[in-house]
Amino acid sequence: MTMMAGDDETQDRPRRGRSGRSERGGAAARRAARAGAGPGQQLTYIRRALKPYEVLDEEALALVEANADTVLEEIGIEFRDDPEALALWKEAGADVRGDRVHFPKGLCRQLLKTAPSVFTQHARNPERSVEIGGNATVFAPVYGPPFVRDLDGMRRYATIEDFRNFVKLAYMAPSIHHSGGTVCEPVDVPVNKRHLDMVFSHMRYSDKPFMGSVTAPDRAEDTVAMARILFGEDFVNQNTVVINLINANSPMVFDETMLGAAKVYARANQACIVTPFILAGAMSPVTVIGTLTQVLAEVMAGAAFTQLVRPGAPVLFGTFASSISMQSGAPTFGTPEPSLVSYGAAQLARRLGLPFRTGGSLTGSKIPDAQAADESANTLNSTVLAGTNFVLHAAGWLEGGLVSSYEKFMMDIDQLGMQQRMCEPLDVSENGQAMDAIREVGPGSHYLGCAHTQANFQTAFYRSSIADNNSFEQWAAEGEKTAAQRANQLARSWLETYQAPPLDPGIEEGLLDFIAKRKESMPDAFA
Structure with a gap:
């Protein structure tokens, strides 16, 4: 920049x-x-005083749950190209036919009883640690865009300098509680090595909690290894210090990359957000109830898998829901139907006893204009009212997730501050009266x-x-x-x-030495 x-x-x-x-x-x-x-x-993470807004009554909830059980049993979920995953399911009593797993009714729910409903993700600064679940809401930045819209008005590929800048802004933002993960994709660093620089940036330029790499199992292993250098091996073995995004390849598929990363993190007792990526009409049915049915089936299968790997490993019920334009096929944001999916999914997550992730400040606009403000406000309001525990894409998202925008980031964190105030309990003290x-x-x-x-x-x-x-x-x-x-x-x-938070020189040296050795161990790859 x-x-x-x-x-x-x-x-x-x-x-x-x-x-x-x-x-x-x-x-x-x-x-x-x-x-x-x-x-x-x-600001510390939000402890919501607002009761969640709910759209499904008991009859509708039971209907979705019964339909999801039918999907799991009759249609099944594919766990592709991962013999170990299939063996674990077979041992657990599932009907495994090739890559397709069919689940007896009640199996996934039984496995999920070991998953915690609330857990703490520890930050290197204990004052920045966050609670995930219950009445807590945690705001985290945008995740994944390959482009940025910079402060000179240019739309261009993101660099590692952009990545560090967004980490710094998130660190300084009062209403961002979490450093996030891939705040943009630094394309100037080799694909097989950039995860090292990204994870280090979160560790060095912020003292808030952060997310790990999921683009390959060995990159997840690197994340865990770096966390052990930062926090100490014993602390990591006993606590959750990293949270990670495990996307279902909707409809009804988990691929070997996501499964491999999920296994690494679950075995290390680190948290996984199992998230179907839904563009309704393309990756799920066009109806709210049909989408909720598929989402619930996919989450139960993926989340239960983490409990097969390690009972008690933290796991979140995630969903990313958007509609599409039936004229162009492009994703649309800020519309009613995805909000209804978020409200309903949050209810289903609470019934499962899992923390819930969705939403953010989403827009299809190309610049931070009135469309961006309107669509982002609509998605953020429904995110908070749903009772979401972990909010990814809370700031900086532009152009349907293709762009991380500096200006939009600053505008969004202003809105996050308003939402934080909105969630506070009303003052009924003598002064408040x-x-x-x-x-x-x-x-x-x-x-x-x-x-x-x-x-x-x-x-x-x-x-x-x-x-x-x-x-x-x-x-x-x-x-x-x-x-x-x-x-x-x-x-x-x-x-x-910006001033960097202090980091023990010995720890920083250990991280840099680990990164140097890992980079030396493999040639650069840009594909």
């Missing part, structure tokens, strides 16, 4: 008011100071100058870091900046002031 002074030099010039005087006075200076003041106090203010003001006056308002005004309402709520004249005097331009300015300011 090239750091430049600004998007447009004319935007930073003082505007003249009707009097001819410059209007960049105290108000503009205060706003500029706020923009460069840094991200503010870090505000009876002294009501008595002081009485009929016909106002609350602006009363003692209660003066004591609470700094924290009473959420203050957006992106939105402009000033008069037209003040907005014009400050350069007529759009929300995206203000987000751009904020991202630049954060990256300029």
Whole structure:
């Protein structure tokens, strides 16, 4: 990413008011100071006071569960090209026919009884550790895009520098609780070696919890080995320090890559998010109930498999649900049907006793515009209201997941802060009741100058870091900046002031030595 002074030099010039005087006075200076003041106090993961919004009644839940049992027993799930997985299922009592596994009714549910409903993912900074499950919600950044939209307005392939920048921004963001995983795909590093640089970036440039590599079993092994250097072997053996995304190849297939990574992490007692990747109409039926049936069957098979590998290994019920345009086949976001799938899947996860992952700030827009804001708000609202425990793609997602956007990242974390405030319990203390203010003001006056308002005004309402709520004249005097331009300015300011969290030099040396030896052990590969 090239750091430049600004998007447009004319935007930073003082505007003249009707009097001819410059209007960049105290108000503009205060706003500029706020923009460069840094991200503010870090927030812990959310402990939701809001009850989850539910769309399925008992009859509908029982129907979906019965249909999923039928899918598992009669149609089956393929575990492709993994003889060990098939042998484990056969030993457990499943009917294995080639790569297709048919599950007796109740088998998967019985196996899942050993999976924890709540667990802790430990961060290297204990204050950043997160609880996953129950009433907790954890926000994590975008995952997987090969492109970025940078601060100079360019859409281009991502680099390792972009990767580090997004890790730094996530570390600084108060409302991001997790460093995430593949925040973008650094294509300037060989495919077979980039996982080492990505995992190290999470470990070095952040002290929040992070995700591991799943693109090959040996890369998962490298992640676990690096975690043991960072945390200590005994600690990793007894605790969960890495969470990992295991996608089903919907419909109804798990391939050898995902199965291999799942086995590595489950055996090491590290968490797996078993997630069907659903574009309804292409990878699942077009109906909500039909999609929920397939999702439940796929998750139960994949999650139960982790318990075959190691009973008690942490596993999440995941789903990524989107609809498609029936005219173009492209994924669509922010529409009602995927939200209904998320609400229903969350209910099914709670009935299984598993933590739930879905959602984020999703959009098909190509730039951080009104479409992006609308679609992202719709998906994020339903994500939070569903009672989601782990939220992937919470910030930075653009262009249907093809792009990680710096500006969108900053706009999204502003929305995450609002959601965090929304989930807090209402203040019913004496101060929250505000009876002294009501008595002081009485009929016909106002609350602006009363003692209660003066004591609470700094924290009473959420203050957006992106939105402009000033008069037209003040907005014009400050350069007529759009929300995206203000987000751009904020991202630049954060990256300029970033300071890495401390890391023991001996641990850093051990990680770098491990990475060097692993890279020397294999030739570069870019495919």
